[in-house]
Amino acid sequence: MQYEIFQHSKSIYSVKLNKERAGYLPEIKLELERCLPQLQEIAFSLDRLHLFFATPLALDHLVPYIDAVFSTPKKQLVQRNSWRLPICLEASDESDLSLYFKGNAFAVSDYIQRFLSIQFRLEFYGFLPGFGYLSGLPTNMILPRKANPKHNVLPGTVAIGGPFVGVYPQESPGGWHSICRCPIPWINFQTPPHVFIQPKGEVAFYAVDEDRFSILKTQAEQGQLNFDQFKL
Amino acid sequence: MIRFLRAGYYTSLQDEGRFGYRALGIPQAGPMDKKAFAMAQALLPLENDCHAIECTYLGPKMQFEKELHFVITGAQGDFQLDGVTIVLNRVYNGKKGSCLDIGKMTKGIRCYIRFLAQLNVPETMGSVSFYFPITPPTFKNNEVIKGNPLGGSDKAMAHLRVDDRYLNQTVLEAKKGPDWGLLSKEQQHQILQAKLSVIAHNRMGYKLAGGLENDFTSIESQMVIPGMVQLTPGGEFIVAMADGQVTGGYLQVLQLTEEAQSILSQKGEACALTFSYIPH
Numbered sequence: 001m002q003y004e005i006f007q008h009s010k011s012i013y014s015v016k017l018n019k020e021r022a023g024y025l026p027e028i029k030l031e032l033e034r035c036l037p038q039l040q041e042i043a044f045s046l047d048r049l050h051l052f053f054a055t056p057l058a059l060d061h062l063v064p065y066i067d068a069v070f071s072t073p074k075k076q077l078v079q080r081n082s083w084r085l086p087i088c089l090e091a092s093d094e095s096d097l098s099l100y101f102k103g104n105a106f107a108v109s110d111y112i113q114r115f116l117s118i119q120f121r122l123e124f125y126g127f128l129p130g131f132g133y134l135s136g137l138p139t140n141m142i143l144p145r146k147a148n149p150k151h152n153v154l155p156g157t158v159a160i161g162g163p164f165v166g167v168y169p170q171e172s173p174g175g176w177h178s179i180c181r182c183p184i185p186w187i188n189f190q191t192p193p194h195v196f197i198q199p200k201g202e203v204a205f206y207a208v209d210e211d212r213f214s215i216l217k218t219q220a221e222q223g224q225l226n227f228d229q230f231k232l
Numbered sequence: 233m234i235r236f237l238r239a240g241y242y243t244s245l246q247d248e249g250r251f252g253y254r255a256l257g258i259p260q261a262g263p264m265d266k267k268a269f270a271m272a273q274a275l276l277p278l279e280n281d282c283h284a285i286e287c288t289y290l291g292p293k294m295q296f297e298k299e300l301h302f303v304i305t306g307a308q309g310d311f312q313l314d315g316v317t318i319v320l321n322r323v324y325n326g327k328k329g330s331c332l333d334i335g336k337m338t339k340g341i342r343c344y345i346r347f348l349a350q351l352n353v354p355e356t357m358g359s360v361s362f363y364f365p366i367t368p369p370t371f372k373n374n375e376v377i378k379g380n381p382l383g384g385s386d387k388a389m390a391h392l393r394v395d396d397r398y399l400n401q402t403v404l405e406a407k408k409g410p411d412w413g414l415l416s417k418e419q420q421h422q423i424l425q426a427k428l429s430v431i432a433h434n435r436m437g438y439k440l441a442g443g444l445e446n447d448f449t450s451i452e453s454q455m456v457i458p459g460m461v462q463l464t465p466g467g468e469f470i471v472a473m474a475d476g477q478v479t480g481g482y483l484q485v486l487q488l489t490e491e492a493q494s495i496l497s498q499k500g501e502a503c504a505l506t507f508s509y510i511p512h
Contacts, residue, residue, distance in 0.1 A: 006410050008409075008410075008457060008460075008487050009407075009457075009459075009487060009489075009490075012457055014410065014455060040251050040252070041251050041252050041254055041255075042255070043254045043255035043455065043478070044255070045453065045454055045455050045479060046452060046453070048454065048455065050254075050455045052251075052254070124255070124479075125255060125256045125257035125478075126257050126453060126455075126477070126478050126479025127257060127453070127477055127478075127479055128257055128477070129253075129256060129257045129258045129365070129366065130256060130257055131257050132257075133453065133479075164453075170365050187256060187257075189356055189357060189365075189366045190356075194253075194256055194357075195256055199255070
């Protein structure tokens with residue numbers, strides 16, 4: 001079988017997948033949840049599946065289930081939604097791009113124009129509650145993480161870290177390069193499913209002015225924001 | 233039911249933790265010292281309620297607005313009920329108006345207070361465990377925990393002899409982590425011989441000095457679980473704890489056993505420690 005499995009403890013495992021299988025992580029997750037009711041929690045990162053059991057489970061007992069799930073051909077059963085989300089370039093108090101390109105305004109605007117044309121894919125959530133890792137940045141737009149993280153990055157800051165794009169859901173220290181701000185909250189803690197973008201969903205960005213940014217942000221804070229307007 | 237006259241440092245409410253939300257980037261939270269937490273549950277068992285108040289270094293001063301049984305487990309310290317010294321792992325009965333003062337801890341740094349009461353604290357995402365921004369970060373002065381004290385005369389005055397030698401332990405048993413194999417034999421040996429010392433800590437994790445400088449840079453972000461020992465390029469260890477971020481990009485070298493996580497959670501700054509490798 002073409003996968004690696006790692007046992008962290010008596011009840012926690014990670015399974016590394018090949019690229020083809022990694023594209024079907026939502027389906028694999030669903031199938032494993034069905035056949036392993038003793039699973040307490042299942043999550044995935046870029047190319048790994050992480051299984052958490054409430055009580056110890058032997059590796060020998062787990063492997064046949066994974067073999068069975070992996071041996072059936074996969075097709076997309078879980079809907080991947082596409083989203084188009086507003087960002088505001090002016091609302092970013094200090095864009096790191098200008099710093100990164102040493103004040104070269106042309107390079108900054110070229111970077112932003114290319115950024116706005118990309119269709120990203122949300123791979124997984126991590127780092128902070130509701131911080132999604134978006135893949136899809138071309139190699140020549142990768143920005144290495146900063147050597148010295150910024151102390152407090154503002155909520156809604158859209159930033160680039162290596163090959164990923166992410167939006168800070170709350171104020172936090174951060175080592176990624178901030179480029180603009182998104183007024184839409186990516187997570188709420190009250191109402192399931194808590195996030196509107198499910199993993200493997202697609203995300204693109206479009207620019208709005210400061211007025212529109214403020215209106216959307218206020219609507220979001222008052223719980224009046226209609227998320228459907230951003231769905232494609 | 234209980235009013236905080238003084239909240240203490242980082243005093244938080246914990247249950248077993250928040251499970252099932254890791255996929256949204258939400259840590260499991262729950263007690264730092266699971267051993268002490270479990271002891272509190274064993275001394276005052278209740279169906280459907282496994283809360284305990286986690287105190288760090290200096291605990292709260294609380295006034296009982298109703299008669300209430302309680303127990304303290306974990307770190308030792310200067311703990312008093314109405315001015316009389318009280319001990320760990322014994323169930324006490326606080327009267328209405330009584331004052332419980334969880335002073336400075338003297339051995340270990342985290343203790344747990346459990347009440348024989350059904351607390352009236354709403355769960356968020358299946359748990360009452362404090363974790364900002366899902367809940368407030370800590371209790372505040374004058375905050376009141378509401379709930380119903382339960383009559384527990386049969387449980388009152390229970391006392392368990394507890395093996396608390398783990399408070400003195402300085403050896404952290406660990407199994408190999410996912411990236412252990414990326415290290416050379418020499419590097420593995422150095423890690424297992426390392427003289428560790430606590431640089432800083434909070435509920436997210438422990439930062440330990442004593443690692444080795446290395447040139448493993450920016451590894452792809454991977455899942456991090458409590459007890460995972462990560463090696464930074466600068467040569468420090470970061471051990472993820474209850475509120476640790478669910479993903480991280482450092483080298484994942486070792487995984488502490490649950491016992492070792494409890495041992496570590498009772499250590500403050502400058503405590504000296506070593507790893508001890510146990511094969512799978």
